[in-house]
Amino acid sequence: xxxxAAAQETTTSAGIRWEHLPDDALTAATGVGALAxxxxxxxxxxxxHMLLGRGAAIALTLSLLVLFAALGGWFxxxxxxxxRYALLGEGLRIRRGLCxxxxxxxxxxxxxxxxxxxxxxxxxxxxxxxxxxxxGTRMNAVRLAGLDQQRAxxxxxxxxxxxxxxxDDAV
Numbered sequence: 308x309x310x311x312a313a314a315q316e317t318t319t320s321a322g323i324r325w326e327h328l329p330d331d332a333l334t335a336a337t338g339v340g341a342l343a344x345x346x347x348x349x350x351x352x353x354x355x356h357m358l359l360g361r362g363a364a365i366a367l368t369l370s371l372l373v374l375f376a377a378l379g380g381w382f383x384x385x386x387x388x389x390x391r392y393a394l395l396g397e398g399l400r401i402r403r404g405l406c407x408x409x410x411x412x413x414x415x416x417x418x419x420x421x422x423x424x425x426x427x428x429x430x431x432x433x434x435x436x437x438x439x440x441x442x443g444t445r446m447n448a449v450r451l452a453g454l455d456q457q458r459a460x461x462x463x464x465x466x467x468x469x470x471x472x473x474x475d476d477a478v
Contacts, residue, residue: 323393323395323400324393325391325392325393325402326391326392326393326394327388327390327391328387328388328390328453328454329434329453329454329455329458331432331433331434331453331455332387332432332434332452332453332454333384333387333388333453334432335428335429335432335434335453336383336384336386336387336453337380337381337383337384338380338428339383339428340379340380340381340382340383340384341376341377341379341380341383342376342379343379343383344375344376344378344379344380345372345373345375345376345379346372346375347371347375348368348371348372348375349368349372351368351371352364352365352368355367355368385405386403386405387453389403389404389405390402390403390451390453391403392451392462394462394465394466397414397415398412398413398414398415398416398417398418398466399412399413399439399451399462399466400412400413401413401449401451411449413439413441413449413466415466417441417442417443418439418440418441418466418467419440419441419442420440421437421438421439421440421463421466421467422437422438422440423435423436423437423438423456423459423460423463424436424438425456429452433455433456434452434453434454434455434456434459435454435455435456435459435460436450436451436452436453436454436459437450437451437454437459437462437463438450439451439466
């Protein structure tokens with residue numbers, strides 16, 4: 308999905324224009340969720356082998372492997388679809404959650420430094436993860452995964468402290 312198309316996918320609530328993650332992020336989340344959960348029934352194979360025999364245990368294990376992969380992919384895609392973010396004058400807001408919304412407000416004044424991470428799946432799909440390191444000990448690093456690479460760079464640049472009149476408090 309292009310940068311322009313991703314920017315058009317927005318939701319407005321309470322005067323805030325929330326942006327959604329691009330479709331490629333949903334595809335990557337589906338694959339990662341499937342890969343992360345397919346193995347779950349494997350430890351039960353030996354029990355089923357003793358109780359049901361080899362053939363039935365293999366059939367049951369394979370069918371559950373497929374089921375767990377499908378459920379993991381579906382759940383991770385659904386969770387990623389619910390991520391929203393908004394760049395405001397005071398900083399960045401991130402909203403995520405399936406049943407319960409969790410909203411994170413990151414004021415620009417608390418931003419220490421910003422990183423862009425790109426793993427092999429993200430590189431292949433043109434995505435990036437923006438890591439925002441903040442002052443303090445709780446939630447000192449917030450990750451926003453699944454951003455289009457250009458949008459992640461634009462967010463990083465927008466969150467950097469401006470040089471106009473900014474004072475470095477380092478000694």
